[in-house]
Amino acid sequence: MRATTDMKLSGVRKKNKIKWKSYIPLYLMALPALIYVFINNYMPLYGMQIAFRELDFSGSIFSGKFVWFDNFKFLFTTKDAMIMTRNTVLYNLLFIVVGTIFSVFVAILFNEILSKRLAKFYQSAVLIPFFISMVVVSYLGFAFLSSENGFINNSILKPLGIDPVSWYTEPKYWPYIILFVHTWKGMGYSLLFITVRIITISKDYYEAAKIDGATKWQQIFYITLPFLKPVIVLMTILSIGRIFYSDFGLFYQLPMSSGALYDVTTTIDTYSFRALMNLGDITMSTATGVYQSIVGFVLILVTNYVTRKFSKEDSLF
Amino acid sequence: MIENKDKWWSYAGHIVMIILSIVAIAPFLLLLMSSFTDEATALKNGYSFFPEKFSLNAYHYISSQWEMIGKGYLITIIVTVVGTVVGVIISAMLAYTLSKHDLPGRNLLMFLLTFTMLFNGGLTSSYIVYTQIFHIKDTILGLLLPGLLMNAYNVVMFKNYFEHSIPNALLESARIDGATELNIFAKISMPLSLPMFVTVGLTTALMYWNDWTNGMYYLSTNSSIQSIQTILNNINENIKFLQQNNVGNMVSTGDMPSATIRMAIAVVGVVPMLGLFPIFQRWFVKGATAGAVKE
Incomplete structure (x- = not known):
């Protein structure tokens, strides 16, 4: 009896050992990516300590004295902290509201187009800006907005007898310009994103509605929109989770770093970049990054909690 | 009807x-x-859809600078190809490992991966690590490594595809036949998930092709390995510098490209992307459609 148990146990042990060995190739396959994740994503967590140190110009970067929260205290006494937080959050809210309404409106009309060939052409055309880098976008913007050579000043305002506008020094226009360019660059993608979901709605619903005499408006309000609701809510929640992050290229390249526009174009990302590259203030730049990471982390946890309540399978974890 | x-x-x-x-x-x-506008016309009438006088002068100037631009493209192509191929393969291999549910430590690995989607050290911390510990400044690794090589989203996309679209029986029978995991990955999983490889590959390639931030962070302005986007960005930075120092249009010669040359360089920078656009667009639409149907 005892012997058989022993035999069984050793058998199990042997089997476990073999099994464990059989996993080694799998671990090896995962290794390159894991090393990269360690370097790219986990080592910077170690770099975050700079935010809690004094700026030390003489020694190595990690040799500054620990001053704990002094850098953050300093950051939040400047008016920059308020401006960059306000801009980041408000622009994102603007993008969420305007972007959602605009793209749903366009997608619904787009799906009413009967000629599929033309529809395909339109879809390709509006997708072009999505594939272009923000540097190129800033060149395009300059062609329109330059005060001396720009298209708007020379070919629109001048013939109308309106005085030229110095676009790159007038903050009041920039919220609109930024909203416009953001929508312009993203419209093809959001159109595609919503259209592919409208296509999956079964035609039977619309046929049945037509037989019952439903108008197009009623079909949109009682079939299309309710079907789109989950994906719209999900996208909104995800965007709120990212509300502390901005599109660095949009806010850095488009205004051409014009100092006169900083009030309306500085976001957390551009501030952190300028603190590092223009002022060489590594501690302040890191502190800004840490502020963004921590608030961003809390926001993602909160929105994920909400997503779980709303639709479990769409939550991240 | x-x-x-x-x-x-x-x-x-x-x-x-x-x-x-x-x-x-x-x-x-x-x-x-x-x-294509004549420089004097551009300065008099501004940029226009219907310029009074055409000229190829801007392109003449660019062809004299062909070495710089040609080299920029070469760097862009090398970085894009190497980054995409390496990135896609290591992402897919990690995803393949994670798609095996009985793997010991799988949950830990999943957590480590998911955490990167939720929290990051910030760009400056990354910059410090890459420049102070790995010293990749002014090397080609500065364009390749930071941020772009792979990300958790791509791995999760691969993992889901492997889990849902490849029959487990197929993998098991290959294992019984004595195939190694790497073999199974390369001969079964990879060919069966080709659309996913293309979709992720194109997205990664697009990010590398359009990237100017790594060039700005990790290359000095006189570096010899500038990609085309970095060149475009540097021209922008020079113009900003001149504008900020109130010399604006007074200095239009020298190393600052004049009004039309700027636009010609941007054209040279965007034409290949527009040329590749039909391919990108087709796969992009396919990928998006597949994603929607899966849900």
Whole structure:
């Protein structure tokens, strides 16, 4: 009896050992990516300590004295902290509201187009800006907005007898310009994103509605929109989770770093970049990054909690 | 059976989409026309869709700078190809490992991966690590490594695809036949998930091709390994510098490209992307459609 148990146990042990060995190739396959994740994503967590140190110009970067929260205290006494937080959050809210309404409106009309060939052409055309880098976008913007050579000043305002506008020094226009360019660059993608979901709605619903005499408006309000609701809510929640992050290229390249526009174009990302590259203030730049990471982390946890309540399978974890 | 009312809705769709298409394309046309404009005309009338006088001077200047631009493209192509191939393969291999549910430590690995989607050290911390510990400044690794090589989203996409679209029985029978995991990955999982490889590959390639931030962070302005986007960005930075120091249009010669040359360089920077656009676009739409159907 005892012997058989022993035999069984050793058998199990042997089997476990073999099994464990059989996993080694799998671990090896995962290794390159894991090393990269360690370097790219986990080592910077170690770099975050700079935010809690004094700026030390003489020694190595990690040799500054620990001053704990002094850098953050300093950051939040400047008016920059308020401006960059306000801009980041408000622009994102603007993008969420305007972007959602605009793209749903366009997608619904787009799906009413009967000629599929033309529809395909339109879809390709509006997708072009999505594939272009923000540097190129800033060149395009300059062609329109330059005060001396720009298209708007020379070919629109001048013939109308309106005085030229110095676009790159007038903050009041920039919220609109930024909203416009953001929508312009993203419209093809959001159109595609919503259209592919409208296509999956079964035609039977619309046929049945037509037989019952439903108008197009009623079909949109009682079939299309309710079907789109989950994906719209999900996208909104995800965007709120990212509300502390901005599109660095949009806010850095488009205004051409014009100092006169900083009030309306500085976001957390551009501030952190300028603190590092223009002022060489590594501690302040890191502190800004840490502020963004921590608030961003809390926001993602909160929105994920909400997503779980709303639709479990769409939550991240 | 098309009703009259449906036609009106279709017309409304056409009108909106025609307007949006024009808005999408017009800036590129302006860029193109500006680059073919005579310099004096551009300075007198501004950039225009219908310039009074055409000229190829901007392109003559660019062809004299061909070495710089050609090299920029070479760097862009090398970085894009190497980054995409390496990135896609290591992401897919990690995903393959994670798709095996009985793997010891799988949950820990999943957590480590998911955590990167939620929390990061910030760009400056990354910058410090890459420059102070790994010293990749002014090397090609500065364009390749930071941020772009792979990300958790791609791994999760691969993992889901492997889990849902490849029959487990197929993998098991290969294992029984004595195939190694790497073999199974390369001979079964990879060919069966080709659409996913193309989708992730194109997204990664697009990010590398359009990236100017790594060049700005990790290359000095006189570096010899500038990608085309980095060159475009540096020209921008020079113009900003001149504008900020109030010398604006007074200095238009020297190393600062004049009004039309700027636009011509941007054209050279965007033409290959527009050329590749039909391929990108087709796969992009396919990928998006597949994603929607899966849900």
